[in-house]
Amino acid sequence: AQTVTQSQPEMSVQEAETVTLSCTYDTSESDYYLFWYKQPPSRQMILVIRQEAYKQQNATENRFSVNFQKAAKSFSLKISDSQLGDAAMYFCAYEGRRGGADGLTFGKGTHLIIQP
Amino acid sequence: KAGVTQTPRYLIKTRGQQVTLSCSPISGHRSVSWYQQTPGQGLQFLFEYFSETQRNKGNFPGRFSGRQFSNSRSEMNVSTLELGDSALYLCASSLAGGRTSERGYTFGSGTRLTVV
Numbered sequence: 549a550q551t552v553t554q555s556q557p558e559m560s561v562q563e564a565e566t567v568t569l570s571c572t573y574d575t576s577e578s579d580y581y582l583f584w585y586k587q588p589p590s591r592q593m594i595l596v597i598r599q600e601a602y603k604q605q606n607a608t609e610n611r612f613s614v615n616f617q618k619a620a621k622s623f624s625l626k627i628s629d630s631q632l633g634d635a636a637m638y639f640c641a642y643e644g645r646r647g648g649a650d651g652l653t654f655g656k657g658t659h660l661i662i663q664p
Numbered sequence: 665k666a667g668v669t670q671t672p673r674y675l676i677k678t679r680g681q682q683v684t685l686s687c688s689p690i691s692g693h694r695s696v697s698w699y700q701q702t703p704g705q706g707l708q709f710l711f712e713y714f715s716e717t718q719r720n721k722g723n724f725p726g727r728f729s730g731r732q733f734s735n736s737r738s739e740m741n742v743s744t745l746e747l748g749d750s751a752l753y754l755c756a757s758s759l760a761g762g763r764t765s766e767r768g769y770t771f772g773s774g775t776r777l778t779v780v
Contacts, residue, residue, distance in 0.1 A: 585771075591752060592667075593771035639707065649719040651697055651709030652769070 550575045550642050554655035561630050562663050568615075569625045569658045571640030578602075581643040582616070583652070584625045588636040596638070599623065627660075635662045666691065668757050668772035676778045682743040685775045689736050689757030696738040697769065698730060701752040710753075713738050714760075742777075750779045 551574045561567035573582070584596040599607045599616050606614050611628045627634055640655040669688040677683050689696050698710040709722040713732035730740040736757075742749055756769035 590773060591754075591776075592773045593754065593756070593769075595769070646720075649712055649714070651699070651712060651720065651722060652707075653709070654707040656706045 550653045552640050552642050552653050552655040554640055554658050556658045558659040560661040563630055565630055566628050567630055569638055571623045571655055573621050573642050577645050579645050582623045583641040585639045585641055586636045630662050632662050635660055668755055668770050670755050670772035670775050674776045677745050678780055679745055681745050684739050684741045685753055687738045687755030690770055693757035693759055694736050695758045696732055697756045698740050699754045745779045747779050752776050
């Protein structure tokens with residue numbers, strides 16, 4: 549079974565600075581997807597960024613980028629120029645070969661605090 | 665384009681009762697997944713429906729069940745409620761239920777169930 553571990557229950561960063569959230573995972577599959585989801589107080593999970601395991605290039609979405617190290621099974625999220633609206637719970641998630649049929653496996657989450 | 669709609673938003677039930685939660689996916693999405701979110705266990709996969717068929721179920725007792733209708737709307741039912749069933753129940757939809765598209769899953773805002 550796959551596992552996803554987020555070792556930082558809470559992170560704090562000053563507005564406009566850069567913060568990195570960590571995620572490690574364990575799997576025996578070679579073809580999978582990894583995600584970072586954001587959950588603000590509104591409760592809706594919002595997709596931040598997605599990485600396909602067979603792509604060596606790290607995914608980037610505006611201020612959000614990942615450092616995907618497949619051999620190390622590490623998938624960290626870097627948020628540049630942090631904004632107050634970035635404050636939320638962030639979840640790392642894994643999708644295996646069977647996709648939706650097996651559901652996503654989530655980490656326990658990191659609570660990101662943005663200090664003005 | 666309407667998002668994923670979950671009703672009701674909040675629900676309070678008594679131990680031993682049963683409850684039904686509803687999820688309307690994005691138009692055109694045929695796969696609906698359900699997740700339970702609690703502070704202790706985090707996000708856990710309940711089950712996934714595609715074309716009215718349950719394709720997989722997570723590690724939950726038989727008290728948790730669901731169904732999907734021909735219009736892709738889904739309901740989940742919990743019978744003989746226990747205090748430990750208090751949680752946020754999230755629904756997610758995707759186009760075909762296999763490997764997700766670049767947009768990943770689209771989540772609803774959840775139903776907050778409190779069992780007293």
